[in-house]
Amino acid sequence: MRYQEVRAAIEAPIQTAFGALSPAVPVFFDNITAAPANATTEYVKVGVEFGLTTEQTLTTNLDRIRGSIVIRVYTEKGQGPARNQTLINTAVTTLTSLSASTRQATGIYLRPGVINGPTLSTTETSPHLVGRIDTGFMAEDAGP
C-alpha cells in the first residue's frame, strides 16, 4: 500500500489544472508551510486524509484504501462569488476527470466519490471568500 503514490494521484492533476490557468493559481498541499495566512492573492489549499485503508477478513486484512479530499479556494472578499466559483469549477472538473479514470494493470487506480459543495464562507479577519468542496475517494494499488 503506497500512500504517497495515492496522494500524488490526487494532488498532481489538481496542481496541473490550476497551474495551467492564466494567471496560474498557486496550490498548497498538506504540510506546506508557505501557505499565505493573510495573503491578498488567490490561492488553493488541498487536504487529503486517509480513512479506512483495509478490509478485515476472518484471518487477515486486505488492502482497500478510502479517504477524503477537501479543496478550499481563496479569492478576494467583497467581489461576489463569480471568481471563486470559476476556480472551484476547475477543481470540480479535475475531480470529475479522475472519476473517469480506468483501472490499469499497474499503478494507482483512484476514484473520487460524490462531490459535496461548493459552499462559500467568509470570516471577519480574512480578506478572502472561501469556497469549499469535499469528496471521499477510494484507491487501489496494483503495484509499480
Next chain:
Amino acid sequence: MATVLSGTSGALYYKPAGTSGTFTAADVTNASNNIKVGTYLNFKVNDKVSFGTGGGTLPAGLSAATDVFIKTYAAATGIATFSATAGGTELALTNDGTDGTSAFTIDFAEFQSVGNVRSWSFEVTREEIDVTSIGQSLAQTSPFRTFIAGFADGSGSAEVYFTDDDTTIASRLIEDVIQREQAGATFKLYMDQVLSSGTVDDTKSRSIELKAVLTSASYSVNPDDAQTVSVSFRPLQAPTFDLTKS
C-alpha cells in the same frame, strides 16, 4: 470468567470441488507416468493430493502414506501426472498397480485456509413432526399440539471478498459454484481455531466439517462497498460437529 470469542477466532477452510476421483489399474499408463483420474474434474497444477488403495496395490511410485502434487491435468482426457514436490519433476510410475476390492481413490489432501472470507454462517434445522392425538376430551383450555423432532438438515453461506488475485483458494471457491463435478468440495468451519507451532491444532479447536454441494454465488458490485461474493452451500451428508476442545 469465560471469554466470549470474537469473530476473528473463526476461520473457513476448504477443499475444492471436483478434486475427488477414482481409477483402476487399467487407467494407469506407467510408460507415460500418467493416470486417467476422471474427466472434467477440477485439479490444478500443484494441488496436493492423496491416494487410497481400495484394497489393492497402488502403482509403484505412489503410496497411500505419501501425498504428491499434480504436475499436469487435462480436463478433457482426465489424464494427470504427478510430482513429489510442488513444481518438481514428473514422478515415475514403474507399474500399473493391482486392483483391489474397490477402485483406487485420489483426493485433495489438505484443507486450505480461505483468507478472503469476511464471514461464514451455517444453520442446522430440524423437521417438526406433528403427532397430535385427535379426539381429546375438551376442557377449559385449548388442547396443544404435540410434536417430535424429525430429520436434520443444514445450509450455509460464506461472504468472500473479490480481489485482484485470482490464484487464491478464495477465487477457486467462487468458481467452484459452476464446476459440474463437485465431488470433493468440503468445508471446515472453525468457530474456535487454535494453532500449535504454526499449524491448526484440531484437538484444541472447534469446528464443523462437511462435504458440501455449492448451490449459489451472489455477486455484488456497487461504487461504495468492497466487492463481495456470497457463496451458499449445503451438506451432502451429516456434518461432523466438533464443538468441544477434546
